[in-house]
Amino acid sequence: MVTIAHEGGHALVAVATGRRLAGVRLHSDTSGVTVSSGRPTGPGVVLTVAAGYTAPSLLGLGAAGLLATGRVSLLLQVIVALLLVLLVVVRNGFGVATVLVSTGVVLGVSWFATDDVQAGFAAYATWFLLLGALRPIVEVQRQRRRRRARDSDPDQLARLTGLPGTFWVGVFGVLSLGCLAGAAAALVV
Template sequence: MDLLTEIVDRALPAARTPRLAAPGLATVLAVAAVAALWWPAWRVLRLVVTLVHELGHAVVGVAVGRRLRGFVLRADMSGHAVTVGRPTGPGVIATTWAGYPAPAVIGALLVWVAAKGWTAPVLTALLAGLVVALLFVRSALTGVVVLAALAGTGALWWWRDDVLQQHVLVGVGVVLLVGAWRHLATVLGRADATSDVGVLARLTWLPAAVWQASLVLALGLATWLVVAEVLAVLGGG
């Protein structure tokens, strides 16, 4: 079997979708909750949430026609992605808004596709995305985080175990969702002009509270999707 065949085999969805059983799901949820809420674990994992946040800015920026120059993560949970284009208009507004919802949206999608048996194609896409992201890393810490994410994703993809992939993606999805709420909580009710919400208020002249409400709504919808999927499994649906 040649390398191309090996790669294709690892990118195809499972021939038979593994059933996400209630006991396994409960264990995954418990581990994910500890990982997202226990400070020693969160201190490390928050960098992954920040990575997804910044890649959200980057991907949407490129999608609306802006040029990505690079992105940086910092140990204090902050970061920035630099895109170049028009300083005003819907493109820069969409790019700025995309950061906070990105971890929640990606987290919800991971849970959903895992339950449907599409973990292998999703892991393949994530690997490709992380390889591209490496080209735009602009600090040592950022490089370490991206390489660690690449190593973990690559190992899970190469030594394929459909059940393990399913449970890991559900766990990661829940961590990203909880992490998105933790990140958003740091800006709710604040008027920091340098935050994404502050920048959106300056770009549009809409009050920061309106943009905060839109972010809460986006995270709420992602949470609803995850809760609905979890309840369907726990209820035997």
């Protein structure tokens, strides 16, 4: 789910900034890749690359906002809509299967579960995104330290902006922790 959100973030921002989206691939090792084309430098590519690690936390914060206002059905509908949009651009079998199964699960809960189960499922998905967003940030920094992630998002951002990759890892971490704190404030009252 976090990888789907990560790659979906890249794809959404690529399209929103006018880049041409070639497709998304999701892999069984929880990695993925989003390919877009356009200017090799500039704000569009920077925003597209930065969107991956920020998307799960921002989606989790938005989901928390909907939960806090009691809009569980709307939240589940938004999740299904985002998954279906992503399905159109996924370019590998595992990715298609993953998105279809995820969509089926959310639809099943939406259609057949009681209101309490729907609310519990929506809360689980929200917290999963918020907490799950932190692990990849820690992992990418570990890989960078071992020099195993030379094409990671933070390293691409370093080449594009001149700011060190560690700076970008810090930005992703602070943003994710901020989203987690904001969601906790909205939901744990």
